[in-house]
Amino acid sequence: MKFKHLLFISLSLATVSVSAQKKKAITPAAPASASVPRPKLVVGLVVDQMRWDYLYRYYDRYQSGGFKRMLNEGFTCENTNIDYIPTVTAAGHTCIYTGSIPAIHGIVGNDFIIQATGKSMYCTDDSTVVAVGSTSKAGQMSPRNLLVSTVTDELRLATNFRSKVIGIALKDRGGILPAGHSANAAYWFDDASGNWITSTYYMNDLPVWVKSFNDQKIAEKYLKQDWNPLYPISTYVQSAPDNSDRYEGKFYGAATPTLPVKTSELYKGRIGMIRSTPFGNTMTLDLAKAAVEGEKLGKNTVTDFLAVSLSSTDYVGHQFGPNSVEAEDTYLRLDQDLAAFFNYLDGTVGKGNYTVFLSADHGAAHNPNFLRDHKIPAGVWDDSQAAKAMNAMISDKYKINNLIISMDNYQVNFNNAALQKSGASEEAIKQDCIAYLQKQPGVAYAIDLQRVQTANIPDDLRSMIINGYNAEHSGAVQIILKPAWYTGHGTNDRGPTGTTHGTWNPYDSHIPLVFMGWGIKHGSLTRQTHMTDISATIASLLHIQAPNGNVGKTISEVLK
Numbered sequence: 001m002k003f004k005h006l007l008f009i010s011l012s013l014a015t016v017s018v019s020a021q022k023k024k025a026i027t028p029a030a031p032a033s034a035s036v037p038r039p040k041l042v043v044g045l046v047v048d049q050m051r052w053d054y055l056y057r058y059y060d061r062y063q064s065g066g067f068k069r070m071l072n073e074g075f076t077c078e079n080t081n082i083d084y085i086p087t088v089t090a091a092g093h094t095c096i097y098t099g100s101i102p103a104i105h106g107i108v109g110n111d112f113i114i115q116a117t118g119k120s121m122y123c124t125d126d127s128t129v130v131a132v133g134s135t136s137k138a139g140q141m142s143p144r145n146l147l148v149s150t151v152t153d154e155l156r157l158a159t160n161f162r163s164k165v166i167g168i169a170l171k172d173r174g175g176i177l178p179a180g181h182s183a184n185a186a187y188w189f190d191d192a193s194g195n196w197i198t199s200t201y202y203m204n205d206l207p208v209w210v211k212s213f214n215d216q217k218i219a220e221k222y223l224k225q226d227w228n229p230l231y232p233i234s235t236y237v238q239s240a241p242d243n244s245d246r247y248e249g250k251f252y253g254a255a256t257p258t259l260p261v262k263t264s265e266l267y268k269g270r271i272g273m274i275r276s277t278p279f280g281n282t283m284t285l286d287l288a289k290a291a292v293e294g295e296k297l298g299k300n301t302v303t304d305f306l307a308v309s310l311s312s313t314d315y316v317g318h319q320f321g322p323n324s325v326e327a328e329d330t331y332l333r334l335d336q337d338l339a340a341f342f343n344y345l346d347g348t349v350g351k352g353n354y355t356v357f358l359s360a361d362h363g364a365a366h367n368p369n370f371l372r373d374h375k376i377p378a379g380v381w382d383d384s385q386a387a388k389a390m391n392a393m394i395s396d397k398y399k400i401n402n403l404i405i406s407m408d409n410y411q412v413n414f415n416n417a418a419l420q421k422s423g424a425s426e427e428a429i430k431q432d433c434i435a436y437l438q439k440q441p442g443v444a445y446a447i448d449l450q451r452v453q454t455a456n457i458p459d460d461l462r463s464m465i466i467n468g469y470n471a472e473h474s475g476a477v478q479i480i481l482k483p484a485w486y487t488g489h490g491t492n493d494r495g496p497t498g499t500t501h502g503t504w505n506p507y508d509s510h511i512p513l514v515f516m517g518w519g520i521k522h523g524s525l526t527r528q529t530h531m532t533d534i535s536a537t538i539a540s541l542l543h544i545q546a547p548n549g550n551v552g553k554t555i556s557e558v559l560k
Contacts, residue, residue, distance in 0.1 A: 036543050039518035041298035041354040042155075043288075043345070044178060044307045044538075046093055047334070048171070048314035049501065050360035051322060052080070052510045057238055058331050065339030067514075070358060074516030075558045077529045082362065082509040084467035085478075086409045086502040090123035090173045091468075092361025092531070093309060097150040097178040099535035099550030101467040102474075106147040109409040110173065112473045118405055118415050121145065121473075124176045126201065133197035133206045133214065134190045141172045141188070142201035143181050148549030150180030151535040152305050157182075158544040159302040166291050167307040170280050174309030174361075184295070187287065189280075191272030194219050196287055209294025213287060219271050222279035227261040229329050230336075240370065242325040247367045249319040249497040251276070257497075259325055276319055278333040280312030285341045298349035303542060309361075310334065321367040321499045355517040355541060359534060362501045363508045365486055369497075378484035380496060381442040383407040390433050397432070398424045404433075410487070410502060411449070411475030412437075426476070433477055445480040452478070464504050480504065515558050525557050 055067060055076075062068045070076075084091065084101050086109055094100070094107040102108040107123050114121050124141040131139020149157075152165045167179025167186035175186040183202065187210065190197045195214045198206065206214075233242055240247060248257035251273070253266045267273040274280045288308050291297060297304040313330055320326040345354055371378035387407045394403045400422045406413040412433055419426055430448055437446035447455045452465050457480070465478050481487075483505055488496040501508045511531065519541050532552030539546040540554040 037519075038303045038542050039353060039355045040300070040303060041292075041345070041349050042303060042305045042538065042542070043354060043356040044097070044305070045338075045356060045358040046096060046174065046178070046307075046309040047358065047360050047512070048089060048174065048309060048311045049317040049362060049364050050313055050512055051363035051507060052078075052360075052512045054331055055512050055514075058328060058335075061238075061328075061332055062335045063339055065342060066335035067338065068335075069339065069342060070356075070514045070516045073522060074356075074514050075521050076515075076524045077513040077555060077558070078524055078526050080359070080511050080513040080529045080531060080533075081506075082511060082531045083464065085464045085504050085509075086468060087362040087504070087508040088409070088502055089171065089314065089361050090177060093174055093177045094146060095531045096359055096361070096534050097152060097180065097307065098146075098148050098547045099151070099532045099539075099552035100148050100547065101532065101551060103467055103470050104148060104549045104551070106145060106470055106473060107177065108468060108470050108473045111408055113406050113408070113413040113475065115413075115416055115472055115474070118417055120406065124173050126199070129199040129201045131190070131197050132199055132203060133195045133210070134193040136190055136192040136197075138172065138188075138190045138192065139197050139199045141176055141199050143176050143179070143183075143186075144201075146177060146181065149547045150178065151538050151544075151547055152178065152307060153180035153182050154539060154544050154547055155303060155305055155542060156180075158542070162300065162302045164295055164297060164300060164304040165307070166295060166297070166305075167309075168284060168288055168291060169309035170275055170284060170311035171309065174311055175307070178307035178309065187291075189219075189272075189275070189283075191270075191275075194271040207294060209290055213290050218283050218286060219274045219279075222283060223263045223267045223271070223274055223277070225279075226264050227259065227277050227279070227329075229259045229325065230332050233259065233325060236325045236328050239325045239328045240323045244324070244370075245497070246369045246373070247321050247497055248324050248326070251319075257320065257324075257326075259329065275312055276315040278312060278316070278330045280315065281310045281330075281334050282337050284308065284310055284312075285337050288341065289344050292345070292348055298345075298354060317364050317499055319498045321370065321497070322364050323366065323370055352518060355515070355519055355538075357513070357515045357534065357538065359513045359531070360511040363506075363510060364499045364501045365484065365503070365505070365507050367497065367499050368484065368486075371484055376484065377482075379442045379482070380488045381440070381481055381485055383410075383479075383487045386437065386440060387412075390436055393432065393436065394429060398422065398429060400424060403429070406475070407479075407487075409475070410479045410481070412477035412479070413475035430476055437477070437479060442481050442485040443479060444482045445478075447478045447480070449474060449476060449478050461504060464509075519560050520558060521560050523557065525555070529555050 169175035368378035
């Protein structure tokens with residue numbers, strides 16, 4: 001009897017145990033975290049015209065909290081390259097935030113020709129909108145010419161538009177294109193009013209915090225301080241002597257291209273002068289701080305994104321060139337501004353709660369006069385004279401006047417409507433232009449853009465040309481100049497001062513790329529990476545879909 005009783009109890013316990021195991025097996029596991037792990041804020045910093053070597057050219061003079069902090073705490077990709085030509089501002093900002101190339105995203109230059117109509121189009125032109133914060137035409141801008149999504153768009157989509165996205169830059173294109181189509185706002189500087197403005201694409205009235213910032217007349221305050229060097233001029237040993245009028249351009253009204261610059265006397269109501277001083281970057285980061293506070297960025301229940309482009313480095317570079325005291329002083333001041341900005345983010349968002357990346361839209365060439373004076377081959381090619389000569393040749397042979405309407409972006413653009421009406425052979429005219437160009441000093445290659453696959457050129461060049469070619473927005477013939485040559489018309493018979501960019505060469509296409517903060521390892525990488533990889537890496541960090549035109553790959557070494 002006792003045996004039967006014990007057997008019954010044992011069977012009952014076994015049944016209970018099996019039942020419990022079944023329940024345990026089918027009960028879903030609790031999630032490891034209540035939400036997707038993401039930083040509170042992502043800050044993208046694009047330093048306009050920053051050559052990669054500027055990270056190290058002035059390294060000994062940088063303080064601990066700016067560029068050095070990023071290198072010493074973050075992860076640097078030492079061999080990041082642009083995947084296309086031409087290497088210009090609009091295409092660069094677009095590529096960084098889309099992971100795409102001009103062939104796909106459509107922004108083939110700052111300006112380009114709509115091939116179907118012959119109309120010149122500025123990259124962010126939009127006649128359907130008007131300025132907010134000014135009455136000038138500088139506000140007739142939007143991202144509508146951009147054909148793909150940005151990583152900022154994808155963050156908005158991933159959070160059902162709860163994430164805030166703000167774009168800020170002196171240049172409209174530097175604020176608009178990174179912020180994407182669905183941004184809460186993009187702001188840029190208006191020379192006419194001295195205000196930071198936006199357009200009705202985003203809103204009908206400026207937020208109170210932007211109005212308050214504009215009321216302070218920050219640009220005027222900085223210009224009244226004058227541009228004095230941070231240190232004695234004799235200590236700028238990484239730069240050429242500070243009165244090199246063969247290499248540097250003067251400010252309007254200035255006697256020499258030297259520091260100090262009496263901006264308080266020179267600007268005389270031309271408030272846009274601030275663009276060509278280091279104070280343009282300082283003011284941009286001032287507005288970035290105001291945006292963090294005014295929009296409560298980093299205080300959201302989801303990740304916010306602040307896209308900042310620092311444009312003054314480009315204006316200073318174009319005017320003075322990369323070997324000038326002015327360029328060195330600008331980067332030393334930017335280093336201080338970045339240190340202050342990171343300290344501000346530490347105090348407001350919290351150190352370790354935000355992710356920041358820093359890159360550039362393109363680099364810059366050395367001034368040809370500077371190189372030649374140091375026995376390095378270089379030159380300037382006058383594209384306007386080439387266009388005149390080719391138009392005269394076409395007019396004489398084919399009886400079509402002014403067929404070439406643009407040589408922008410190192411491309412020959414035809415008036416296709418006039419060409420079609422004439423009945424002349426486009427192929428014959430292209431071959432005549434190519435034959436002319438290939439005989440010109442400074443021209444390495446002239447390539448039929450519809451036949452680039454069969455062109456007898458290096459593979460890397462072929463890939464960059466293909467990536468930059470958009471049939472609707474690109475011209476008929478691509479011009480590749482010899483190394484250290486660029487287009488220009490000159491301020492005198494010695495050639496132009498300052499510098500420019502736009503070519504395939506490393507000085508234009510090798511850019512810095514440094515990540516720091518939440519989710520980022522400390523380290524460095526020397527294998528080749530690409531500008532197109534930046535948005536893919538940020539998308540992986542945030543666990544969101546890559547932009548819809550992305551062709552880049554995640555740089556997995558960067559991420560924890």
